[in-house]
Amino acid sequence: MKLSVVQENLARGLQVVSRAVSARSSLPVLGNVLLRTEDAGLKLTATNLEIGVTYWVPGRIDADGAITVPAKLFTDFVNTLPAQPAIDLELQGDTIHLRCGRYEAHIKGIDADEFPAIPTAGERPTTRVSQKVLKAALAQVTFAAATDEARPILTGVLTRFSGDRITLAAADNYRISVRTIGALDPVEETTIVVPARSYTELSRILADSDDPIDIVLAPARNQVLFHLDEGIDLVSRLIDGQFPNYQQILPTSHTTRAEMERAELLEAVRLASYIASASANVVKLSVPSDGAAAVMVTAAADVGDNQGEVEAKVEGDGTTIAFNARYLTDVLQNVDAEQIGLELSGPLSPGVIRPVGDDDYVHVIMPVRTAS
Amino acid sequence: MPSRDRPTILHVDLDAFFAAVEQRDRPELRGRPVIVGGGGPGDRGVVSAASYEARAFGVRSAMPLRTAGALCPQGVFLPVDGKKYARVSREVMAILRRFTPLVEQISIDEAFLDVAGSEALFGDAVEIARRIKAAITAETGLTASVGVSTTRLVAKIASDLRKPDGLVVVPAGEEAAFLAPLPIWRLWGVGEKTRRALADYRVTTIGDLAALPEDVLARRFGKMGPLLRERARGIDPTPVGIEAGAKSISHEHTFDIDTADRETIEKTLLSLADGVASRLRASGVKAGGVAVKIRDSEFVTITRQRVLPDPTDLTEEIWRVALDLARPEVRGMRVRLLGVAAIHLGATEQIGLFEEGRVRRHRAAEAVDQVRRRFGRHAIERARLLRGEIPDPFERDPLSPPDARRAGRARPTEGGEDGEEG
Numbered sequence: 001m002k003l004s005v006v007q008e009n010l011a012r013g014l015q016v017v018s019r020a021v022s023a024r025s026s027l028p029v030l031g032n033v034l035l036r037t038e039d040a041g042l043k044l045t046a047t048n049l050e051i052g053v054t055y056w057v058p059g060r061i062d063a064d065g066a067i068t069v070p071a072k073l074f075t076d077f078v079n080t081l082p083a084q085p086a087i088d089l090e091l092q093g094d095t096i097h098l099r100c101g102r103y104e105a106h107i108k109g110i111d112a113d114e115f116p117a118i119p120t121a122g123e124r125p126t127t128r129v130s131q132k133v134l135k136a137a138l139a140q141v142t143f144a145a146a147t148d149e150a151r152p153i154l155t156g157v158l159t160r161f162s163g164d165r166i167t168l169a170a171a172d173n174y175r176i177s178v179r180t181i182g183a184l185d186p187v188e189e190t191t192i193v194v195p196a197r198s199y200t201e202l203s204r205i206l207a208d209s210d211d212p213i214d215i216v217l218a219p220a221r222n223q224v225l226f227h228l229d230e231g232i233d234l235v236s237r238l239i240d241g242q243f244p245n246y247q248q249i250l251p252t253s254h255t256t257r258a259e260m261e262r263a264e265l266l267e268a269v270r271l272a273s274y275i276a277s278a279s280a281n282v283v284k285l286s287v288p289s290d291g292a293a294a295v296m297v298t299a300a301a302d303v304g305d306n307q308g309e310v311e312a313k314v315e316g317d318g319t320t321i322a323f324n325a326r327y328l329t330d331v332l333q334n335v336d337a338e339q340i341g342l343e344l345s346g347p348l349s350p351g352v353i354r355p356v357g358d359d360d361y362v363h364v365i366m367p368v369r370t371a372s
Numbered sequence: 373m374p375s376r377d378r379p380t381i382l383h384v385d386l387d388a389f390f391a392a393v394e395q396r397d398r399p400e401l402r403g404r405p406v407i408v409g410g411g412g413p414g415d416r417g418v419v420s421a422a423s424y425e426a427r428a429f430g431v432r433s434a435m436p437l438r439t440a441g442a443l444c445p446q447g448v449f450l451p452v453d454g455k456k457y458a459r460v461s462r463e464v465m466a467i468l469r470r471f472t473p474l475v476e477q478i479s480i481d482e483a484f485l486d487v488a489g490s491e492a493l494f495g496d497a498v499e500i501a502r503r504i505k506a507a508i509t510a511e512t513g514l515t516a517s518v519g520v521s522t523t524r525l526v527a528k529i530a531s532d533l534r535k536p537d538g539l540v541v542v543p544a545g546e547e548a549a550f551l552a553p554l555p556i557w558r559l560w561g562v563g564e565k566t567r568r569a570l571a572d573y574r575v576t577t578i579g580d581l582a583a584l585p586e587d588v589l590a591r592r593f594g595k596m597g598p599l600l601r602e603r604a605r606g607i608d609p610t611p612v613g614i615e616a617g618a619k620s621i622s623h624e625h626t627f628d629i630d631t632a633d634r635e636t637i638e639k640t641l642l643s644l645a646d647g648v649a650s651r652l653r654a655s656g657v658k659a660g661g662v663a664v665k666i667r668d669s670e671f672v673t674i675t676r677q678r679v680l681p682d683p684t685d686l687t688e689e690i691w692r693v694a695l696d697l698a699r700p701e702v703r704g705m706r707v708r709l710l711g712v713a714a715i716h717l718g719a720t721e722q723i724g725l726f727e728e729g730r731v732r733r734h735r736a737a738e739a740v741d742q743v744r745r746r747f748g749r750h751a752i753e754r755a756r757l758l759r760g761e762i763p764d765p766f767e768r769d770p771l772s773p774p775d776a777r778r779a780g781r782a783r784p785t786e787g788g789e790d791g792e793e794g
Binding site for chain 1: 660681682683718719720721722723724725726727
């Protein structure tokens, strides 16, 4: 193996794939990046066995070959090298010989055959989605996934393909976030559960552009693969199991509805949360009955209390409900709308937040039962 | 230590408590050797309490009942009636609290009091000790021995010196001299292992220990060294504590004999967790965290605590965390005392999305609470705790407001002692 690449390209590629490196694996080779010449370039691959990321760096190939090198050492080294001249890499036995201008290094590697096989694109995509649209949808959904492993299925994001619609849903024990987006090619009804962590990594790779990303479903292999034209592949394992039937939980009616500016409500909840964090992190929302013009957001704890008014258009009965402040700030930070509608059915029933004028997103938060 | 210029700390210890209660309630037993423990002389349990008549035969607490039966065949063997003793204990503690709010109950039959602030009302500490003894005898028919000193440590040793019905006062400045001639085993915190180690230095009295050079102690006992030396001189900076109001609900249990048995430890934690959970439910609060307290045979006490992802008032959830916290700590240890506490109490409860299971468990727990209120603590029991030798959980903080008993008393129809279990 003998090649030369531009420092900037190699550094960028290493930055992308190194997110998938498992630093503390019992398998030493998983702490390495696989370097393999392919298609007149250098292909970088890293995996932690949950996700695998591949990045293709253009370069001048003099001789083909492959090796794995310690990810952190190699990445740090390449990041610090000057942008000019190009980096020459040559494999000598199990050691990669790196030369860049006045600098020269030998880095010991592990044989490429020890690296797990990572499937890459090449298969026909099942469907395609706009990168921008998928990125926005993931931001509105993945934060609601559970982070503890008590119920592994809830650490995943339900992803349902149906015709030209893709529905993404994530839930922990107290909230659920559901977003539907359009697919560019129709798909037969298929449902998979993708680890939220995989989607978080995918989001980092996605650009804010209308360029499509290819999605290759391989449920038989228990995998899903995402492919970007510039030479990035992300493959993720799927989570086995039955995602709870969230549709049963989504309220179909309400007795109170308040329409508010998203940013205003977020500000009021944030202010209340500083007080609330001293106790159980509970903020109360008091919605007056029809016609009134403001929702009260309050918090009280040993350290003090606080109240704020949020301008609102209210329909229906007045009610008071308590929520964990964090769940409210999470959704209000991530939902993409100027105005949101808060739908309630009394103090102990789920609260629903919808962006005004957008039926494709819904977020449900369970309330907190308080003593008073 | 903040040295006091006069003795104001009292240690009140009821004499042969369980046996005395039985003799009080059954006059025909007075003057006879009464042995309380387990289920009778053939039982594999141990002696929980022996009347002074029985002690004359050599019967002692924590002795196997069979041995007691052999030593004292004419003894009257009675099973432990935990419910009754808990009730009498509460009466006695209520008497103590008339003299000072600073009452720290350390087991079912003993408590520390700091009467420094009560002297203007009732006379000096010695006078207060006399009044307490008289009140206990007049109102409960029992006798108590009292030690009075400047520290908890010395007061406790003093109360034990002239049992029964004793009153021993150690004036300020005479603590070390008072302790010096006493055998080393009387010193609080000196277990069997320490005693054997000290024997290597020919230490047999507390005075011998106090006279050991500091560096010898530090070399042999490490961090415990200086502490032992201080104790031997009667120095104990620990103040008399009262339980912190509504901050926690805890139950603890001291084993008759220290145990390393996993099953016993787990069952005890379950029983303690059950007691804590039912008091949480009765007072309408949830635990935001769980703490366990473990004391080993050397009197070393540790506590471990954890914040819960979701507040709870369910036995299983508290027990699971308590087990998790205790397991790595008790490995290979002889445990003297276990405690389970609900901490970070709060009245809020996050309602869950997928909670049918939890809701059902909650209903079951509430049904159990109701049965127990009507028919008594043992009317319904967890299968795992059946036939166990684990007595009722001892209530650590009977004064704290979130208390099952108060809730019970507020409803006259549920009054009566059966409704009072925590």
